[in-house]
Amino acid sequence: MGRTSKKLHAKLSRGGLSDLPTGKTPRHPDTPDIEAWIRQGMDPVHAAYAFVQHVTSFFAEGTSRLPEMKKYAHLVAKAEDEYMPSGPPMSPLTGSFFTSWAFYDLPFDDGDTLASCLIESNDVVGMNPDQLDALKKMAASRMGVYQHVGTDGPHVRLRELVTNAESVCHPTSGYRGTIGELWYVRLLPPLLPDLAQYHVAFTTPYILMAGQNEWSQFLRRALAGSVNDATGLHRLFKHGPDPNYWNEFVFKAYHHHRSDAIFLAGIPDLKATLPHA
Structure with missing residues (x-):
């Protein structure tokens, strides 16, 4: 503290x-x-x-x-x-x-x-x-970029880029998506894990329209010099290079939306790819 x-x-x-x-x-x-x-x-x-x-x-x-x-x-x-x-x-x-x-x-x-x-x-x-x-x-908790890898009953399976950690998630917005999609979302871990084993996708998912390769390349650039990828990833998504980094990305990357999901285009550090840069 x-x-x-x-x-x-x-x-x-x-x-x-x-x-x-x-x-x-x-x-x-x-x-x-x-x-x-x-x-x-x-x-x-x-x-x-x-x-x-x-x-x-x-x-x-x-x-x-x-x-x-x-x-x-x-x-x-x-x-x-x-x-x-x-x-x-x-x-x-x-x-x-x-x-x-x-x-x-x-x-x-x-x-x-x-x-x-x-x-x-x-x-x-x-x-x-x-x-x-x-x-x-x-x-x-923090936001993160996850690939949709399937469903498990009413839940969605998400695998994080870089760490490959896989989570079974309750999508609070109701959006279930499709396999292969990239989600930018905040996952909260299970509470009382002996009663519930699933995470909660706490925010409305932002669906990333750029491909996995483009996002993987961005993350490699962003994590360059990081001693530990998991620690660097946490720092990147928690705080960014500056406090409003991810607010700015969402604001400039907006493409379209539906009631249960918002779609974003572009890559954060490639200004020309962002619709509202």
């Missing part, structure tokens, strides 16, 4: 969440009911992650006006103005893609993220151990 998370924790410990400007806390009456979501047909692992995302959103909204979070709030506000996240047709950046970046990937000050601040302050917030475990998994 960095300096900001420790300062924020100290402040919240003295005053509690009742001091937050919005007056909202994770126990706010508008907090969703996971069981109701599941009764309505939502996958239970997805529902658990979505609940923690909701708690994190409350925390972000409340703390972003505090002086300790001034730099974070400025970075997010600037990106919101630039990319107008909402999903097509207004912007190719979906809400789930942008908020996941803002909560779990965007570093500020000495390496803190919004998620690290919430984890540090959980003795004030009061998430239970399972919810805290889900938050830590979300904080460690």
Whole structure:
């Protein structure tokens, strides 16, 4: 944890969440009911992650006006103005893609993220151990490029480029795709793995129209000089060469969309291949 998370924790410990400007806390009456979501047909692992995302959103909204979070709030506000996240047709950046970046990937000050601040302050917030475990998994997650290699019942099998790690995934948007497609998506690992063995494709999938060879060549260029491919890949997709690198790619690469998937053309470091460069 960095300096900001420790300062924020100290402040919240003295005053509690009742001091937050919005007056909202994770126990706010508008907090969703996971069981109701599941009764309505939502996958239970997805529902658990979505609940923690909701708690994190409350925390972000409340703390972003505090002086300790001034730099974070400025970075997010600037990106919101630039990319107008909402999903097509207004912007190719979906809400789930942008908020996941803002909560779990965007570093500020000495390496803190919004998620690290919430984890540090959980003795004030009061998430239970399972919810805290889900938050830590979300904080460690990242986007990645995966090849569709088939289906497994209602799930999709995705194999990551470079690492070749294969995952069985629940596609939350409902998009099942076709074998051979490349997906740019954030996978979250199983919760309580003795009960569920599948990952959750948490964001609406971005379907990459450039071929596997082109993306493999890009990744080799991007990872050149990396001591460990897996570590380099994590750093590339988590933080990019700069914080808005992947926001910029999605914005410039948009080609078309359907209700459950968004299609992107081009390669990030080849400007001439991007439709809106």
